[in-house]
Amino acid sequence: MKNPGRRKNIxxxxxxxxxxxxxxYLMVPIYNVFCDWTGLNGKTGEMSxxxxxxxxxxxxxxxxxxxxxxxxDGTPLDFTPSAPSMNAHPGRTYRATxxxxxxxxxxxxxxxxPSVSPAKAAGFFNKTECFCFTRQEFAAGExxxxxxxxxxxxxxxxxxxxxxxxxxxxDVDAPPEKSADGHASAH
Amino acid sequence: xxAHATTAHHHGPxxxxxxxxxxxxxxxxxxxxxxxxxxxFFIGGSMALVVRAELFQPGLQIVDPHFFNQxxxxxxxxxxxxxxxxxxxxxANWMVPIMIGAPDMALPRMNNWSFWILPFAFTMLIGxxxxxxxxxxxxxxxxxxxxxxxxxxxxxxIFAIHMMGASSIMGAINIIATIMNLRAPGMxxxxxxxxxxxxxxxxxxxxxxxxxxxxxxxxxxxxxxFATSFFSAAGGGDPVMFQHIFWFFGHPEVYILILPAFGxxxxxxxxxxxxxxxxxxxxxxxxxxIAFLSFIVWAHHMFTVGMPLAGELFFMFTTMLIAVPTGVxxxxxxxxxxxxxxxxxxxxxxxxxxxxxxxxxxxxxxMLAMTPIDFQYHDTYFVVAHFHYVLVPGALFGIxxxxxxxxxxxxxxxxxxxxxxxxFWLSTFFVNLLFFxxxxxxxxxxxxxxxxxxxxxxxxxxxxxxxxxxxxFAQILLPVIVxxxxxxxxxxxxxxxxxxxxxxxxxxSPPPYxxxxxxxxxxxxxx
Numbered sequence: 001m002k003n004p005g006r007r008k009n010i011x012x013x014x015x016x017x018x019x020x021x022x023x024x025y026l027m028v029p030i031y032n033v034f035c036d037w038t039g040l041n042g043k044t045g046e047m048s049x050x051x052x053x054x055x056x057x058x059x060x061x062x063x064x065x066x067x068x069x070x071x072x073d074g075t076p077l078d079f080t081p082s083a084p085s086m087n088a089h090p091g092r093t094y095r096a097t098x099x100x101x102x103x104x105x106x107x108x109x110x111x112x113x114p115s116v117s118p119a120k121a122a123g124f125f126n127k128t129e130c131f132c133f134t135r136q137e138f139a140a141g142e143x144x145x146x147x148x149x150x151x152x153x154x155x156x157x158x159x160x161x162x163x164x165x166x167x168x169x170x171d172v173d174a175p176p177e178k179s180a181d182g183h184a185s186a187h
Numbered sequence: 188x189x190a191h192a193t194t195a196h197h198h199g200p201x202x203x204x205x206x207x208x209x210x211x212x213x214x215x216x217x218x219x220x221x222x223x224x225x226x227x228f229f230i231g232g233s234m235a236l237v238v239r240a241e242l243f244q245p246g247l248q249i250v251d252p253h254f255f256n257q258x259x260x261x262x263x264x265x266x267x268x269x270x271x272x273x274x275x276x277x278x279a280n281w282m283v284p285i286m287i288g289a290p291d292m293a294l295p296r297m298n299n300w301s302f303w304i305l306p307f308a309f310t311m312l313i314g315x316x317x318x319x320x321x322x323x324x325x326x327x328x329x330x331x332x333x334x335x336x337x338x339x340x341x342x343x344x345i346f347a348i349h350m351m352g353a354s355s356i357m358g359a360i361n362i363i364a365t366i367m368n369l370r371a372p373g374m375x376x377x378x379x380x381x382x383x384x385x386x387x388x389x390x391x392x393x394x395x396x397x398x399x400x401x402x403x404x405x406x407x408x409x410x411x412x413f414a415t416s417f418f419s420a421a422g423g424g425d426p427v428m429f430q431h432i433f434w435f436f437g438h439p440e441v442y443i444l445i446l447p448a449f450g451x452x453x454x455x456x457x458x459x460x461x462x463x464x465x466x467x468x469x470x471x472x473x474x475x476x477i478a479f480l481s482f483i484v485w486a487h488h489m490f491t492v493g494m495p496l497a498g499e500l501f502f503m504f505t506t507m508l509i510a511v512p513t514g515v516x517x518x519x520x521x522x523x524x525x526x527x528x529x530x531x532x533x534x535x536x537x538x539x540x541x542x543x544x545x546x547x548x549x550x551x552x553x554m555l556a557m558t559p560i561d562f563q564y565h566d567t568y569f570v571v572a573h574f575h576y577v578l579v580p581g582a583l584f585g586i587x588x589x590x591x592x593x594x595x596x597x598x599x600x601x602x603x604x605x606x607x608x609x610x611f612w613l614s615t616f617f618v619n620l621l622f623f624x625x626x627x628x629x630x631x632x633x634x635x636x637x638x639x640x641x642x643x644x645x646x647x648x649x650x651x652x653x654x655x656x657x658x659x660f661a662q663i664l665l666p667v668i669v670x671x672x673x674x675x676x677x678x679x680x681x682x683x684x685x686x687x688x689x690x691x692x693x694x695x696s697p698p699p700y701x702x703x704x705x706x707x708x709x710x711x712x713x714x
Contacts, residue, residue: 006293006364006368009364009367009368010293010294010360010364013363013364013394014360015394016394017356017360017394017395017397017398018398019402020394020395020396020398020399021398021399021402022396022402023398023399023402024398024399024400024401024402024403024406024432024435025402025406027399027428027431027432027435028417028428031425031428051645057336072420072421101437111421111422111423113420113421113423119493119495120495168420168423170420171421172421172422
């Protein structure tokens with residue numbers, strides 16, 4: 001390539017794949033922002049307790065809040081909601097609990113990942129406190145209650161009368177390969 | 188060194204086998220790509236026959252399920268990255284420079300490199316089949332967490348994909364640089380042959396999305412070996428995100444696999460209709476629109492992951508919108524034939540088969556585009572029937588049509604027309620026997636990627652397997668015809684087809700090793 005214009009041209013062409021490789025990685029934060037924005041993927045709203053107090057309770061509406069619990073493969077926990085469901089007025093703060101017991105003979109660390117259905121409700125379901133905000137450490141055989149405090153915003157769309165909150169517990173210590181082996185040997 | 192290169196320039200190819208290793212000649216490299224693609228076609232085809240043989244009857248007869256899964260995965264990877272893409276790049280290498288009146292590709296040494304990466308990439312990929320734990324078996328889409336739970340083949344597969352990606356990116360940059368810089372005087376953009384145009388647009392798709400695939404598989408690699416959690420929910424990642432990143436590559440990729448075939452058919456149909464292509468400008472704009480739309484439809488591959496209604500509607504409507512430019516193209520091909528003095532030589536037969544059967548695949552694609560219906564069709568054999576209709580009698584027939592069209596130009600000898608017609612009719616009969624019944628079993632609920640199935644699907648599966656073996660063995664005719672043409676005696680003239688008008692037909696058959704050193708001057712559109 002003797003022509004400098006062409007050389008520039010071709011360098012620019014090489015720049016496109018380099019930028020697109022970066023764009024592939026950029027999709028990770030974009031994805032998270034998009035999920036926060038739309039409430040997809042259980043990305044619920046967050047609200048401080050002081051803000052929650054300021055909300056006006058709407059006692060004319062009662063929303064059924066259901067709780068489900070599940071475990072990722074090989075997570076050595078017994079994990080259940082303390083009550084399968086409860087009724088909640090929008091604007092009022094409630095506390096609910098799950099119970100978890102470590103079935104392993106040694107300490108373990110878990111992480112609960114939340115999900116809210118319908119997705120439309122996720123943005124109006126605010127947690128001021130949740131065991132899913134941090135990793136949970138359990139001593140060998142330890143059983144304890146895991147609390148969450150939530151408030152439903154009063155401007156929740158009127159067609160929603162039930163919100164299901166699902167938590168999946170993951171064993172943080174197990175690397176992905178290990179849990180795969182566990183999975184294979186379990187069958 | 189320089190002096191040597193200069194002499195070689197005047198005396199044609201270097202003698203001996205080393206010629207093929209060190210060559211920087213676009214015709215040599217095009218030939219290498221095409222032979223490589225043919226070899227991979229038979230390897231990937233054999234894998235498909237293993238799959239079909241197992242599915243001949245319900246129950247497990249021939250291979251164990253783990254090997255079956257490796258076969259479906261490898262069949263896809265080999266056919267996409269080893270057959271269709273290299274065949275298109277090979278055709279581009281051979282034809283783009285001589286269709287635009289260029290002396291060679293713009294970056295001849297990089298051209299050599301982009302080809303010679305491929306045999307290594309595929310040796311590594313296919314070599315995983317012989318490793319402990321076998322090759323990849325989670326499907327060619329490599330969805331985590333399943334793909335991370337397989338054996339140790341994953342890093343080999345990922346590096347092979349990186350190498351294929353590097354090869355296609357370099358090939359694409361070369362094609363863009365050639366088209367932008369080396370066109371003959373008077374060969375304006377809107378005078379370029381359609382094959383050149385479709386490749387120009389495809390090359391942009393390639394450099395835009397192959398790096399995204401490279402990123403996605405790199406994330407898989409670091410998730411498995413370096414404790415990142417891009418796709419692991421336990422660490423705050425999300426497996427569904429992989430599907431978004433993958434299909435952001437994957438959907439433009441399916442147009443990479445078909446746009447050059449559109450170009451090939453747009454060369455062949457006018458030649459054998461003895462009429463200029465109908466609606467040249469609209470063909471160019473339709474191709475560009477399809478390429479643009481391909482970037483905003485990816486999530487139609489994953490309607491069932493749980494998306495808000497607005498998202499489903501957006502992806503449904505944008506997907507259905509693609510039918511408009513595609514319809515323009517089919518309309519133009521049919522209008523080109525309208526009242527033309529048509530003859531039905533082998534390239535034309537394959538091009539006509541393409542138009543009819545690609546359209547069948549296009550229509551089943553429209554059915555799949557409808558979100559509520561897709562929930563039933565998702566991951567069934569209906570999807571398998573759909574994408575095989577657009578890829579086999581679509582992309583592959585397009586390639587075969589192009590090969591027959593230019594074969595006398597490459598070898599300087601006519602091919603055997605009778606055998607060529609046999610090749611077409613056998614392929615067409617068996618390809619429909621193979622893929623059409625899959626629509627029915629898919630609608631009835633047979634899932635894809637399974638080695639065993641419920642007995643009510645047995646009859647259609649037996650028919651499909653017969654079709655598969657018939658189609659597979661009919662393809663042996665292709666290398667036979669090519670070799671007979673190379674060894675043949677019936678010399679071909681410069682203008683092989685009387686209705687052909689491109690610059691390639693102004694060169695002798697076979698063309699000189701170095702062509703268009705003084706570039707020709709183009710005065711009007713010549714298609």
